[in-house]
Amino acid sequence: MKLGCMLYSMGRSIGSGAITIPEGLRVIRESGGLGVDLMEGLSGSHSVPELRAMVEDAGLVVSSHIGGRNLTQDDPAARREGTDAIRQLIDDTRELGSGVLLVTTGGCAEGQDKAEARRNVAQALAEVLPHACQAGVILTIEDFGSPVAPYQTSDEVMETCELAGPELMVTYDSGNMIMGDEDPVAFLRAVAPRVRHAHAKDWALVPDDQARLRSRAGKGYIGATTGEGALDYPAIIAELQAMDYDGFLAFEYEGPDDPVEETRKGMGYLRGLMGG
Helix, strand or coil, X not given: CEEEEEHHHHHHHHHHCCCCHHHHHHHHHHCCCCEEEEECCCCCCCCHHHHHHHHHHCCCEEEEEEEECCCCCCCHHHHHHHHHHHHHHHHHHHHCCCCEEEEECCCCCCCCCHHHHHHHHHHHHHHHHHHHHHHCCEEEEECCCCCCCCCCCHHHHHHHHHHHCCCCEXXXXXXXXXXXXXXXXXHHHHHHHHEEEEEXXXXXXXXXXXXXXXXXXXXXXXXXXXXXXXXCHHHHHXXXXXXXXXXXXXECCCCCCCHHHHHHHHHHHHHHHHCC
């Protein structure tokens, strides 16, 4: 297993101009990271070749690319716009030198049945999977933390994958499934056959007036650095190692504190657990 980081973790600092993308990449490398997850919309005016050069100059590889469109919609024409965009994301992923694309697929419309939304997503992804396979890119979805996400639990994620086809894989996000009130280790065991990438983030359980997200059961959470929240990271890392996972584990931070310092701290914590 290799340590990486989502550039998104420092997205607030990059967006505000406090640091540049190359500086963020340097933080990742100095913190022991070998790879970076890039995200559509966090590249400024830089082209795909420019981004790849920045990553390589920092001594990193692009461990995953992240982007997406709303595929939950009932209208086939609207979904077609999304699948066309995802084909371009697949091409961008290949040009970045990465073999993994995490597709974010949008939330359910008000009143929309989540099972229906999952079917729409699966149908759309089934249409682009041949292009991904031809490009040598693994297409993944992740359990998503939003209350309007069509899939949060392991059953919902696996149902979506099975509907789309055997080529659709999973980015295991160790923090998101608690929004579906599922144990992270139990979730990992359930989706393990399809896991090809992983994210590590944490959430702290807080009083209602401090909550930024709520689980399906109504528990309130706020983003925290790995090791300082509600998740049992020694157990999560042990399970990843037990299943011989050899991909990247990318640190992710969505808390309110300084993103750069929390990235350094959180990656250091993970590195210690991984034995690096």
